[in-house]
Amino acid sequence: MGKRLTKRNEDYSKWYNELVVGADLAENSGVRGCMVIKPYGFAIWEKMQAELDRMFKETGHENAYFPLFIPKSYLSKEASHVEGFAKECAVVTHYRLKNAEDGSGIIVDPDAKLEEELIVRPTSETIIWDTYRRWIQSYRDLPLLINQWANVVRWEMRTRLFLRTAEFLWQEGHTAHATEPEAIEEAEKIMHLYADFAENHMAMPVIKGTKTESERFAGAIETYCIEGMMQDGKALQAGTSHFLGQNFAKAFDVKFATKEGNQEYVWATSWGVSTRLVGALIMTHSDDNGLVLPPKLAPVQVVIVPIYKGMEQLDAISEKINPLVKELRSKGISVKFDNRDTHKPGFKFNEYELKGVPVRLAVGQRDLENGTYEVARRDTLTKEVVPMDEIVAKIEFLLIDIQTNIFKKAVDFRDTHITQVDTYKEFKKILEEKGGFISAHWDGTLETENRIKDETKATIRCIPIDSEREAGNCMVTGKPSERRVLFAKAY
Amino acid sequence: MGKRLTKRNEDYSKWYNELVVGADLAENSGVRGCMVIKPYGFAIWEKMQAELDRMFKETGHENAYFPLFIPKSYLSKEASHVEGFAKECAVVTHYRLKNAEDGSGIIVDPDAKLEEELIVRPTSETIIWDTYRRWIQSYRDLPLLINQWANVVRWEMRTRLFLRTAEFLWQEGHTAHATEPEAIEEAEKIMHLYADFAENHMAMPVIKGTKTESERFAGAIETYCIEGMMQDGKALQAGTSHFLGQNFAKAFDVKFATKEGNQEYVWATSWGVSTRLVGALIMTHSDDNGLVLPPKLAPVQVVIVPIYKGMEQLDAISEKINPLVKELRSKGISVKFDNRDTHKPGFKFNEYELKGVPVRLAVGQRDLENGTYEVARRDTLTKEVVPMDEIVAKIEFLLIDIQTNIFKKAVDFRDTHITQVDTYKEFKKILEEKGGFISAHWDGTLETENRIKDETKATIRCIPIDSEREAGNCMVTGKPSERRVLFAKAY
Numbered sequence: 001m002g003k004r005l006t007k008r009n010e011d012y013s014k015w016y017n018e019l020v021v022g023a024d025l026a027e028n029s030g031v032r033g034c035m036v037i038k039p040y041g042f043a044i045w046e047k048m049q050a051e052l053d054r055m056f057k058e059t060g061h062e063n064a065y066f067p068l069f070i071p072k073s074y075l076s077k078e079a080s081h082v083e084g085f086a087k088e089c090a091v092v093t094h095y096r097l098k099n100a101e102d103g104s105g106i107i108v109d110p111d112a113k114l115e116e117e118l119i120v121r122p123t124s125e126t127i128i129w130d131t132y133r134r135w136i137q138s139y140r141d142l143p144l145l146i147n148q149w150a151n152v153v154r155w156e157m158r159t160r161l162f163l164r165t166a167e168f169l170w171q172e173g174h175t176a177h178a179t180e181p182e183a184i185e186e187a188e189k190i191m192h193l194y195a196d197f198a199e200n201h202m203a204m205p206v207i208k209g210t211k212t213e214s215e216r217f218a219g220a221i222e223t224y225c226i227e228g229m230m231q232d233g234k235a236l237q238a239g240t241s242h243f244l245g246q247n248f249a250k251a252f253d254v255k256f257a258t259k260e261g262n263q264e265y266v267w268a269t270s271w272g273v274s275t276r277l278v279g280a281l282i283m284t285h286s287d288d289n290g291l292v293l294p295p296k297l298a299p300v301q302v303v304i305v306p307i308y309k310g311m312e313q314l315d316a317i318s319e320k321i322n323p324l325v326k327e328l329r330s331k332g333i334s335v336k337f338d339n340r341d342t343h344k345p346g347f348k349f350n351e352y353e354l355k356g357v358p359v360r361l362a363v364g365q366r367d368l369e370n371g372t373y374e375v376a377r378r379d380t381l382t383k384e385v386v387p388m389d390e391i392v393a394k395i396e397f398l399l400i401d402i403q404t405n406i407f408k409k410a411v412d413f414r415d416t417h418i419t420q421v422d423t424y425k426e427f428k429k430i431l432e433e434k435g436g437f438i439s440a441h442w443d444g445t446l447e448t449e450n451r452i453k454d455e456t457k458a459t460i461r462c463i464p465i466d467s468e469r470e471a472g473n474c475m476v477t478g479k480p481s482e483r484r485v486l487f488a489k490a491y
Numbered sequence: 492m493g494k495r496l497t498k499r500n501e502d503y504s505k506w507y508n509e510l511v512v513g514a515d516l517a518e519n520s521g522v523r524g525c526m527v528i529k530p531y532g533f534a535i536w537e538k539m540q541a542e543l544d545r546m547f548k549e550t551g552h553e554n555a556y557f558p559l560f561i562p563k564s565y566l567s568k569e570a571s572h573v574e575g576f577a578k579e580c581a582v583v584t585h586y587r588l589k590n591a592e593d594g595s596g597i598i599v600d601p602d603a604k605l606e607e608e609l610i611v612r613p614t615s616e617t618i619i620w621d622t623y624r625r626w627i628q629s630y631r632d633l634p635l636l637i638n639q640w641a642n643v644v645r646w647e648m649r650t651r652l653f654l655r656t657a658e659f660l661w662q663e664g665h666t667a668h669a670t671e672p673e674a675i676e677e678a679e680k681i682m683h684l685y686a687d688f689a690e691n692h693m694a695m696p697v698i699k700g701t702k703t704e705s706e707r708f709a710g711a712i713e714t715y716c717i718e719g720m721m722q723d724g725k726a727l728q729a730g731t732s733h734f735l736g737q738n739f740a741k742a743f744d745v746k747f748a749t750k751e752g753n754q755e756y757v758w759a760t761s762w763g764v765s766t767r768l769v770g771a772l773i774m775t776h777s778d779d780n781g782l783v784l785p786p787k788l789a790p791v792q793v794v795i796v797p798i799y800k801g802m803e804q805l806d807a808i809s810e811k812i813n814p815l816v817k818e819l820r821s822k823g824i825s826v827k828f829d830n831r832d833t834h835k836p837g838f839k840f841n842e843y844e845l846k847g848v849p850v851r852l853a854v855g856q857r858d859l860e861n862g863t864y865e866v867a868r869r870d871t872l873t874k875e876v877v878p879m880d881e882i883v884a885k886i887e888f889l890l891i892d893i894q895t896n897i898f899k900k901a902v903d904f905r906d907t908h909i910t911q912v913d914t915y916k917e918f919k920k921i922l923e924e925k926g927g928f929i930s931a932h933w934d935g936t937l938e939t940e941n942r943i944k945d946e947t948k949a950t951i952r953c954i955p956i957d958s959e960r961e962a963g964n965c966m967v968t969g970k971p972s973e974r975r976v977l978f979a980k981a982y
Contacts, residue, residue: 031558031609031618036555042556063537065536067522067526067527075597086588086590087589091586091587093584095581096582097566097580097582106573108608119588120583140833
């Protein structure tokens with residue numbers, strides 16, 4: 001507290017790190033690339049989990065749990081899959097420690113070497129499809145709609161709190177279907193579900209689309225994604241849903257008997273969102289004063305700060321506040337009455353501003369006399385005086401209004417950060433000066449995609465689902481193009 | 492399905508394994524010692540989690556998340572702790588795979604060896620206390636009451652589904668306090684909370700007590716536990732809560748400034764329950780027909796099976812059932828209307844009996860005419876005919892009555908399986924012929940405890956909290972003893 005944050009326009013990246021640590025969301029641990037998610041940050045993730053879990057179950061999915069470890073031979077079974085993950089695998093090679101004979105301390109026991117190394121799951125397609133072989137015999141066993149909440153490990157070299165960590169928390173859905181269209185429908189359904197969650201709960205507008213071949217998940221036929229736009233003009237991939245074809249069914253020999261009695265390979269999808277969403281949430285809404293949280297995901301929606309001298313005044317305030325707290329809670333609103341006497345009101349105001357609590361009430365002796373509260377909203381930083389008998393309705397209104405307002409603000413920002421360009425020169429200029437999404441024609445080749453990436457660091461974020469076909473010419477090669485794609489620098 | 496379970500009195504262990512697999516709770520995976528928790532088994536664990544999480548939060552605890560990996564040097568800092576866990580640690584030594592140069596496949600890249608090995612957490616005291624050093628400076632930062640839901644790995648050589656697996660899911664609470672009495676109070680509070688959960692939600696009676704020194708958690712000053720009694724006369728440790736003294740604070744140098752301005756080491760507790768509880772739940776209530784679930788933890792509390800010929804009859808039944816399902820759900824009762832036409836009613840009856848659904852309704856053409864349902868309860872396997880207009884009240888009654896009844900049954904079983912003995916000869920006889928808890932005098936030495944264990948396989952399960960002091964003589968050595976302790980063979 002006390003110390004102000006670096007401003008976003010001075011150093012966005014520094015602002016982000018200071019905010020994550022200052023608002024008590026997370027911090028780096030003593031383990032390279034692994035973070036500690038602190039209670040306040042974890043409470044946001046729990047809110048996200050609860051809502052997503054509800055949405056998954058409502059669409060017929062069930063939760064299960066599969067092993068943390070994947071035998072090396074499993075990971076190797078799908079060629080492009082292992083190719084994609086081999087470079088960042090944490091490998092378990094031994095199963096015991098012992099005291100060194102020379103008394104120098106604890107060492108890995110060389111006699112306890114595993115016959116086959118185990119990989120800490122970077123994702124679970126292989127161990128799950130090895131299991132599905134036992135679960136699926138007939139069309140009656142399909143579809144199989146399973147989700148798992150889990151930790152995964154990818155040995156990233158450059159890590160950032162929430163955005164890219166060696167270990168992260170996520171959910172991974174793995175579904176099995178009898179037909180190709182049904183699997184594609186599932187992958188698309190989840191993309192829409194993710195977009196619904198992002199927009200209606202995180203208040204983060206996203207663009208839905210498909211990835212180019214080079215950006216696809218290792219082992220997928222098609223990768224659907226949702227892409228958000230952060231305040232520094234960089235895009236963030238917030239969720240992906242993959243149509244896996246029969247790749248994993250073939251690698252793990254998962255066949256089913258059709259109604260007609262034939263044996264066919266099963267069709268698959270997988271999809272996931274992770275604690276990265278917390279990073280996206282932070283970067284979409286927060287300001288130079290700290291976090292701005294959408295009411296639907298705020299661990300504390302309303303904080304009440306008493307302003308008093310002596311216990312007698314505090315007692316008088318508490319007498320007024322306790323029934324209010326009770327009433328708000330009965331309406332499902334999470335309220336904190338911060339009556340700590342170890343900190344001054346000004347300190348508390350700063351703390352809740354930094355922590356992004358949507359609505360703040362202050363109440364002192366004069367308010368009691370006037371029958372009013374001072375109400376501040378975090379998104380606009382505006383204050384007003386509200387009569388006590390109107391306060392509950394006011395708070396209910398504010399929680400909805402703040403959710404709507406920050407979404408609208410984010411949509412406006414995103415919309416003004418989509419620029420259509422027709423030349424590569426213009427493309428570079430916009431990328432340099434303005435950032436954001438750039439909508440341009442591309443010839444569809446990996447070669448051109450890589451050239452653009454090498455020269456500008458921009459990647460194709462997606463081929464938007466909602467975009468219309470439009471004949472044009474690739475901005476780089478001039479070759480014909482059927483539709484525009486979205487480029488951006490990205491997290 | 493189809494095939495009956497082995498009977499409990501024929502082979503209890505075989506019965507257990509068949510039941511876990513047959514009721515779709517869990518199965519072994521391709522990874523040694525690691526299980527796959529199937530959707531139905533996971534749904535029971537989710538119900539347990541939801542209730543425990545509510546209880547933890549109600550008592551002031553917050554969730555957070557700490558890294559999966561623990562640097563070897565951290566684990567080594569508390570001497571007795573590493574001694575306790577060294578023999579069963581999964582060790583990560585490398586962070587990359589690559590293609591073998593001879594084309595033989597994927598190998599661990601020898602160039603990607605970690606400077607310091609990482610241990611997959613067997614428990615998190617060390618990484619958490621390394622973190623607490625940064626979080627705790629002053630008495631104002633205390634108490635710190637934190638819980639984590641996580642997976643942990645202990646490389647057990649002999650594993651059994653739910654009861655003992657290399658990887659398991661659990662919660663681990665880690666609290667920090669300014670004083671010794673406060674930490675002891677916390678450890679005891681959690682023991683009582685666990686007992687409350689076991690008895691009032693799992694319907695499993697438990698005995699609360701403390702462990703002898705040899706059975707204590709590695710690094711604890713005192714271990715509190717709850718012990719259940721399974722139907723085969725073996726005890727099962729269902730939860731432990733540890734008073735850790737200042738051991739970890741000293742190992743990780745965690746001091747705080749007292750109100751008076753002195754620097755003192757922080758006092759600690761840790762406590763956990765795991766997916767082992769699912770095994771305890773199964774073994775406490777189930778019978779030769781399958782699972783028996785307490786209504787409070789049953790994923791499906793009521794199943795409705797239509798008995799019909801042709802779509803017309805099913806439609807008539809559905810018309811009656813759909814509003815009933817809606818009404819029950821509005822009361823928070825989980826209901827499944829199993830209208831699958833791929834399976835016969837008899838098959839469904841067997842399936843739900845095996846899966847332990849507490850209440851089953853059957854409804855056919857004749858019931859419609861008579862305005863009745865056939866209602867079966869899983870615990871007693873009895874059936875009765877209930878008028879339609881009384882069905883909701885009947886179901887509400889049954890869900891409470893089954894919960895009460897199976898708890899009472901388990902208490903009766905447990906109480907008749909506590910035997911007081913005064914001689915070692917009698918002890919051995921009871922252990923052999925009857926099993927259960929044996930209450931006996933013991934001289935308090937490790938030597939005698941070990942001798943009894945070696946000769947009979949019985950261990951001291953706990954020194955019961957509620958037991959009264961009673962002067963006596965050790966059944967083995969004749970030396971004086973102040974109170975009886977509880978022995979049993981155990982899981």
